[in-house]
Amino acid sequence: MIIRHNENYKWDNIPILAYKEDTTCFKNITRQVLLDGAPELPCQLRYFEIAPGGYSTLEQHEHVHFVVIFRGGGKALLGKEVYDVQEKDVIEIPSFAWHQFQATFDSPLGFLCLVNIERDRPRLPTEEDLNLLRQDSDIAAFIKS
Amino acid sequence: MIIRHNENYKWDNIPILAYKEDTTCFKNITRQVLLDGAPELPCQLRYFEIAPGGYSTLEQHEHVHFVVIFRGGGKALLGKEVYDVQEKDVIEIPSFAWHQFQATFDSPLGFLCLVNIERDRPRLPTEEDLNLLRQDSDIAAFIKS
Numbered sequence: 001m002i003i004r005h006n007e008n009y010k011w012d013n014i015p016i017l018a019y020k021e022d023t024t025c026f027k028n029i030t031r032q033v034l035l036d037g038a039p040e041l042p043c044q045l046r047y048f049e050i051a052p053g054g055y056s057t058l059e060q061h062e063h064v065h066f067v068v069i070f071r072g073g074g075k076a077l078l079g080k081e082v083y084d085v086q087e088k089d090v091i092e093i094p095s096f097a098w099h100q101f102q103a104t105f106d107s108p109l110g111f112l113c114l115v116n117i118e119r120d121r122p123r124l125p126t127e128e129d130l131n132l133l134r135q136d137s138d139i140a141a142f143i144k145s
Numbered sequence: 146m147i148i149r150h151n152e153n154y155k156w157d158n159i160p161i162l163a164y165k166e167d168t169t170c171f172k173n174i175t176r177q178v179l180l181d182g183a184p185e186l187p188c189q190l191r192y193f194e195i196a197p198g199g200y201s202t203l204e205q206h207e208h209v210h211f212v213v214i215f216r217g218g219g220k221a222l223l224g225k226e227v228y229d230v231q232e233k234d235v236i237e238i239p240s241f242a243w244h245q246f247q248a249t250f251d252s253p254l255g256f257l258c259l260v261n262i263e264r265d266r267p268r269l270p271t272e273e274d275l276n277l278l279r280q281d282s283d284i285a286a287f288i289k290s
Contacts, residue, residue, distance in 0.1 A: 002236050
């Protein structure tokens with residue numbers, strides 16, 4: 001019933017997994033699945049940690065993310081804006097919002113991320129999507145794909 | 146899209162609410178609703194904080210809780226056992242498990258708690274429930290009702 005935090009954002013008996021298996025559009029990021037759904041609450045709680053200089057995949061999807069910044073800070077593209085994010089900020093990423101997290105400081109950026117167990121697969125940006133995103137100079141300077 | 150953490154476990158534009166309106170079986174506990182559900186993720190993320198010496202209601206219900214200890218530590222009855230809990234521990238409270246959190250140290254115990262938006266109402270223990278719970282001496286010494 002309890003997943004014990006051990007130390008340094010690792011939990012007892014929770015393996016540290018590859019962030020993704022099916023794409024290489026990310027850097028220096030790990031995944032731990034803390035809770036994998038219950039019949040009455042079919043959601044998955046994951047902890048992602050991005051090492052300095054790393055980033056998550058730039059993507060969009062129908063399913064919604066609830067995110068809590070759990071360690072350190074960094075920057076995130078959320079929809080049409082790049083935000084500074086810091087520990088304890090809470091984020092809702094709506095359906096089909098483009099998003100990417102980056103560990104822009106000299107310390108890790110860790111975040112809890114809640115999703116439905118049943119969810120659609122993320123979609124990577126096409127060249128056309130990237131051209132549209134890059135019309136905003138802040139986004140152009142930020143995104144990695 | 147971002148709920149900014151302001152300071153001291155308070156967030157911008159998030160009111161600090163009474164823990165409950167319909168019972169008095171609790172002490173020194175506040176509630177903040179950080180995320181109140183999305184069509185694609187009909188869950189509510191709350192932050193509860195218990196001041197030293199305080200406790201949440203001893204209760205059970207069908208709906209499941211996902212909990213992340215977010216500040217400090219304390220003790221919790223979870224099902225049939227009293228556990229020490231500390232920051233970053235992750236807890237799944239199954240359907241109908243009796244549970245109660247207590248801030249047993251000189252500092253606040255704060256936790257994130259995820260539930261379905263649509264959920265059944267908590268049930269308080271009857272005298273018979275309490276007698277059954279008190280058959281365990283650790284639980285008998287712990288619970289407040």
